[in-house]
Amino acid sequence: MTTVHTSVVVPCFNESEVIGAFHAELVAALEPTGTVFEICYVDDGSSDRTRIHLLDLAAADPRVRYTSFSRNFGKEAAMLAGLRMSCGEVVVLMDADLQHPPELVPRMLELHRHGFDQVIAQRDRSGEGPVRRTLSRAYYGLVRRFMEVEIVDGAGDFRLLSRRAVDAVLSLPESNRFSKGLFSWIGFDTVSFTYQNVQRAAGQSKWGGRHLLNYGIDGLLSFNSRPLRMAIHTGLWLFLSAVCYALWIIANVLLDGVDTPGYATLITAIVALSGIQLATLGVIGEYVGRIYHEAKRRPHYVVRETNTSRAAASARELTDAASRQ
Numbered sequence: 001m002t003t004v005h006t007s008v009v010v011p012c013f014n015e016s017e018v019i020g021a022f023h024a025e026l027v028a029a030l031e032p033t034g035t036v037f038e039i040c041y042v043d044d045g046s047s048d049r050t051r052i053h054l055l056d057l058a059a060a061d062p063r064v065r066y067t068s069f070s071r072n073f074g075k076e077a078a079m080l081a082g083l084r085m086s087c088g089e090v091v092v093l094m095d096a097d098l099q100h101p102p103e104l105v106p107r108m109l110e111l112h113r114h115g116f117d118q119v120i121a122q123r124d125r126s127g128e129g130p131v132r133r134t135l136s137r138a139y140y141g142l143v144r145r146f147m148e149v150e151i152v153d154g155a156g157d158f159r160l161l162s163r164r165a166v167d168a169v170l171s172l173p174e175s176n177r178f179s180k181g182l183f184s185w186i187g188f189d190t191v192s193f194t195y196q197n198v199q200r201a202a203g204q205s206k207w208g209g210r211h212l213l214n215y216g217i218d219g220l221l222s223f224n225s226r227p228l229r230m231a232i233h234t235g236l237w238l239f240l241s242a243v244c245y246a247l248w249i250i251a252n253v254l255l256d257g258v259d260t261p262g263y264a265t266l267i268t269a270i271v272a273l274s275g276i277q278l279a280t281l282g283v284i285g286e287y288v289g290r291i292y293h294e295a296k297r298r299p300h301y302v303v304r305e306t307n308t309s310r311a312a313a314s315a316r317e318l319t320d321a322a323s324r325q
């Protein structure tokens, strides 16, 4: 049996309109490179015909492997399942909607041959609305300040990982997974190149504004305890300014006698402080929630069916679990 060199991992959620075209383009891009490849599709509990399409693809092409979830578990879980399925020396992660152009994969493989463990295809922001662009700029600015790992604007999940990088990602046990952070955390020699942003070929994006906001908060919180540190700093500064203000009032009373009390100042101070306290409580609550979530140690997803042998899949999960201990 020939050993697989390149595994392409593709999470799919309601992509029936585009999956056929994607598969054809990907195969057309990979075949000329002469690499022995497999494509690991993960159906993330789609409600359309994506699963049926994947079954057909797998029946027609022995290089196709698939896993289907029992419900929608999210892209992070789907990527994790795909990484666990993959057996290639090199793994390429990409979206099914043709926003990650398959013709860039040979270039990524070429860069990997030069010794890089991670090759990131970074999109520019052309074709995006001004609001989304400004918001993402602001977000990445914030992330750079508050996060311990570096996250680059436009560097999404379209990337190539070497086997040792994949093993490093799989050895991270957390259930709240923020891949962009995990990929950056594992380190290794990384190179990136920029490509022009492409609009989705068909179907709809699953990331509305609210979803993106929550994803952003996840990213900020899942990687460090800096927001907690910030809360302590804010508290200390407020305490210090309150002390100064109190001294000023005392001095005023000593010099000019008792002044009329400042009702407006008082109300403003109370409201501002309550706001800060509530926000801080929220931050703490968010961390406690995460601890609760991690403590349950639930699996990341439930598999409905797969054409990857159960033995191989559970062997990989066992190795992951062993490497965690």
Ligand code: UDP
Pocket (backbone or CB within 6 Å): 010, 011, 012, 013, 014, 015, 044, 072, 073, 074, 075, 078, 094, 095, 096, 097, 099, 200, 204, 205, 206, 207
């Ligand atoms: N996706 C997934 N599970 C989800 C949402 C999305 O597997 O719950 C997949 C989706 O099929 C696609 C990729 O993740 O292959 C990126 O999703 P999308 O194109 O909706 O995101 P966008 O490109 O708009 O950020």
Ligand code: MG
Pocket (backbone or CB within 6 Å): 095, 097, 099, 200, 205
């Ligand atoms: Mg997309």
